[in-house]
Amino acid sequence: MASPKDPAQEAWELLWRIMQAHKPRFLALAQELGLSPAQLHALRLLEPGVELPMSSLAGRLFCDASNVTGIVDRLESRGLIERRPAAQDRRVKLLSLTDEGARLREIAWRQMSRPPAEIAALPLEHKRALRDALRSAFDQVADAGDAQAPTPTGRG
Amino acid sequence: MASPKDPAQEAWELLWRIMQAHKPRFLALAQELGLSPAQLHALRLLEPGVELPMSSLAGRLFCDASNVTGIVDRLESRGLIERRPAAQDRRVKLLSLTDEGARLREIAWRQMSRPPAEIAALPLEHKRALRDALRSAFDQVADAGDAQAPTPTGRG
């Protein structure tokens, strides 16, 4: 475990540690904004000026559509998002940020996009190396577009 | 958003995307093993042959100690872990993996340590570059040792 042979595996483990170390920051931010972690996550996934069907949000949250109803209910009752039926197919509900929602999301985004200490402290050439390696990682893999839920099947 | 000036910020955003893309794999694995995500996470944080106080597990999970009681209850009732009072301070309960728990954790570990497609598909020199950059990231920051919960204060 100290030094796996495969550099990709070691990179992956280090990457996991960075994300773990980041978690408290995310939780503290949600707390600060008066949102649950899931609500903050959902808010972040909505882009200003872009309407998103509830089913797409469910996909991006990797959860069942029935959850999204509640999460959206709570965000809507706080005046952060709105839902309206789609013109083409009135079964579909389109989500959009309100001004207040966009404001809050902007604050959240600004906080969350600040790299954690591990990365921020790197010398510039290492930051560049990291960025370049990650860029090419996404060049390698065909862009998956909308994240897809893996047919959730679990406890419940 | 397409190309932030700061390479660290762009690296961080790409890193976040990789972790997002990884989430379904984690959920599917938990499902497969018949564990909740939190239970799988806890199981992963227990090292074979190492006894861990419940409070330390709470710290590593970034959650309140009162949650750990339930999570540990469920893992224990499945025969995956055990708790026993510490000799020095009988208030403290030490957690350890059972053989079955260690077996399941090994399976989980093997799955989770496989890098996601984005990283696995990189050419070797890019894997090395990524690993080296991440290694130096951890050299920069003093090792935090036991993760510390950020004084959880939230909805409840």
Place this chain on the structure above:
DNA sequence: TATTGTTATACTCTATAACTATA
């Protein structure tokens, strides 16, 4: 008095299944 873990409580998240309304 202070601390570790538990219990009681309330809310949120989660999936499944059944339902409504559209298509």
Place this chain on the structure above:
DNA sequence: TATAGTTATAGAGTATAACAATA
């Protein structure tokens, strides 16, 4: 028939507060 979202339900995660046992 099929699909998007809702509702009902039940179990799990979460924090707070009060508590027991121990220090």
